[in-house]
Amino acid sequence: MLLDLPEQFTPEKKAYLTDLRTKIILHISVQHDHKKLITFLPKAGIINIEDTEKKVYLGFANEFALTQAKKLFNKSLKEAIHELYNPQFDLEYLIYPPFSNGSQLLIDLKKILNIKDTPPKEPVEKEIKSELSSYFGILFDPNFRFDNFIAGANNQFAYEAAKAVAENPGTAYNPLFIYGNVGLGKTHLMQAIGNEITLNDAKKVAIYLPATKLVEEIVQALRQNKMNTLMRKFDDVDALLIDDIQFLADKDKTQEVFHNIFNDFHMKKKQVIISSDRPPKELLHIEPRLKSRFSLWLVADIHAPDLETRIAILEAKLDAKQESIDFELLSLLAQHIKTNVRELEGALNILLTRKKLSGREVSEDDVYACLQTLGYTGGNRLSTEEVSSQNKKSEQSFDTIVEMVANYYALSVAELKSSSRKQEVSTARQVLMLLAKKYFKRTLEKIGEYFGGKNHATAIYAISNIEKKLKSPTEETLQHDYQVFVEWIEQ
Ligand code: ADP
Ligand code: MG
Numbered sequence: 001m002l003l004d005l006p007e008q009f010t011p012e013k014k015a016y017l018t019d020l021r022t023k024i025i026l027h028i029s030v031q032h033d034h035k036k037l038i039t040f041l042p043k044a045g046i047i048n049i050e051d052t053e054k055k056v057y058l059g060f061a062n063e064f065a066l067t068q069a070k071k072l073f074n075k076s077l078k079e080a081i082h083e084l085y086n087p088q089f090d091l092e093y094l095i096y097p098p099f100s101n102g103s104q105l106l107i108d109l110k111k112i113l114n115i116k117d118t119p120p121k122e123p124v125e126k127e128i129k130s131e132l133s134s135y136f137g138i139l140f141d142p143n144f145r146f147d148n149f150i151a152g153a154n155n156q157f158a159y160e161a162a163k164a165v166a167e168n169p170g171t172a173y174n175p176l177f178i179y180g181n182v183g184l185g186k187t188h189l190m191q192a193i194g195n196e197i198t199l200n201d202a203k204k205v206a207i208y209l210p211a212t213k214l215v216e217e218i219v220q221a222l223r224q225n226k227m228n229t230l231m232r233k234f235d236d237v238d239a240l241l242i243d244d245i246q247f248l249a250d251k252d253k254t255q256e257v258f259h260n261i262f263n264d265f266h267m268k269k270k271q272v273i274i275s276s277d278r279p280p281k282e283l284l285h286i287e288p289r290l291k292s293r294f295s296l297w298l299v300a301d302i303h304a305p306d307l308e309t310r311i312a313i314l315e316a317k318l319d320a321k322q323e324s325i326d327f328e329l330l331s332l333l334a335q336h337i338k339t340n341v342r343e344l345e346g347a348l349n350i351l352l353t354r355k356k357l358s359g360r361e362v363s364e365d366d367v368y369a370c371l372q373t374l375g376y377t378g379g380n381r382l383s384t385e386e387v388s389s390q391n392k393k394s395e396q397s398f399d400t401i402v403e404m405v406a407n408y409y410a411l412s413v414a415e416l417k418s419s420s421r422k423q424e425v426s427t428a429r430q431v432l433m434l435l436a437k438k439y440f441k442r443t444l445e446k447i448g449e450y451f452g453g454k455n456h457a458t459a460i461y462a463i464s465n466i467e468k469k470l471k472s473p474t475e476e477t478l479q480h481d482y483q484v485f486v487e488w489i490e491q
Helices: 002-008 011-029 034-040 063-084 097-101 103-112 156-167 186-200 211-223 227-233 252-267 288-296 307-320 327-336 341-358 364-373 384-393 398-408 413-417 423-440 444-450 456-471 476-490
Strands: 044-050 055-060 090-095 176-180 206-210 239-243 271-276 298-302
Touching: 011 034, 011 044, 011 063, 011 103, 034 063, 034 103, 034 307, 055 063, 063 090, 063 327, 063 398, 063 476, 156 176, 156 186, 156 271, 156 298, 176 186, 186 206, 186 239, 186 271, 206 211, 211 227, 211 239, 211 252, 227 252, 239 252, 252 271, 252 288, 307 327, 307 341, 327 341, 327 364, 341 364, 398 413, 398 423, 398 476, 413 423, 423 444, 423 456, 423 476, 444 456, 456 476
Parallel strands: 055 090, 176 271, 176 298, 206 239, 239 271
Antiparallel strands: 044 055
16 A cells, blocks of 8 residues: 555655655765665655654665665665654665656756766876876776776775875875786776876876786887886886786796886885786796785785676666666676676677667567677576575675675674674574574584674574574564575575
């Protein structure tokens, strides 16, 4: 019945709910990345407030949107309602199908967050004034910027460090070493640093050199006996960015020259940023003295993004192209392509090309066909055995699940690990104990220990208690929640 209510509301009530929604969004926008809000809270609104039940009802276009919102923003939404409306009120999440056509909601959300649809002004080539920036024939690519880089738990530290370096080259985080597997955004971040430095101060000279290019320059200089000329090129450089340093392997002479360049930069307190596909100590055939220096640098790693970040990246790429693809299909794509953003982007481009050629919207079959082309599924939809074998490989750590569950129930991790016997705390704790045993193969001792030094008998009691509840017909909400958590683990 609730679902039909908004149509019957008076204009005043509608205006009030809309206004409250605006305030709530502004409130939570302080804590959350705006791109994440746009991606995961696009078609959501307040559909009613029930004073007798003390509940605020939030509506979402579909199950996926509801679950993501609860997972990512439950705690913040609750706090916002308590602060802006009434601390006595609780939140209720409902699927509200009319919102799936609610594009106005998204437009409003963008307005509230002051997000413009047109991409921000790109750095114009001539603004990169110094001839030196193109000394090596390489300019920064204006498409790689901070504002179109999605930050997530997988790259947060590298992202923050890169931003700090871009704002104050040579002071904060110097030198900086960024590493991560291929296709995870290292080059994007380095280019963003270069773009930002030259944009902030046209007098500053930043130079980007793939390590292979550095090798080429050095070999040529040696051959033509022009080493001094080459070294002088670096004199006026304020920030030196060398990409993919692993390619210096076995290039002894280049390593030596680089070592000299680096010492010079270090002495003059000029910024150096290096990327690599592995951590310093795993670099092969790189001079030990160079390697040990890298280890002393600020080292920031980038991991594979989680599902939400992958979807947010796809959304950002679509936005930049002013294109759209059904949200559920994007998430299907992101569920399969997990470890390489470049491939994820490649898949998106395949889908967009198909869309253009066929003149119709992308379908689920298109997504599966594309996955097959890229060798992801053999064209088959995943069988249950495949899903479960993939699950075993899942690197989702237990800590992350604990954090996600805490957020889902608007509790803190500390509370879960405390001896609090509050109903909601102990239910969440018991659910986690069961998950720890079933999916993370933890021993009962370890489980007890993890949750605040409880003994293994407590863990046994907790697990059998929650298993019983999960079978009870009156515990539908708990069963639903448990299913959601299992899906997170199996993702
Ligand atoms: P790497 O240098 O680590 O191999 P790239 O920087 O070339 O990876 O990234 C591959 C592609 O993925 C690029 O098009 C880049 O824009 C995109 N990409 C990777 N991570 C992100 C991110 N967090 N947000 C937006 N785009 C990303
Ligand atoms: Mg790269």
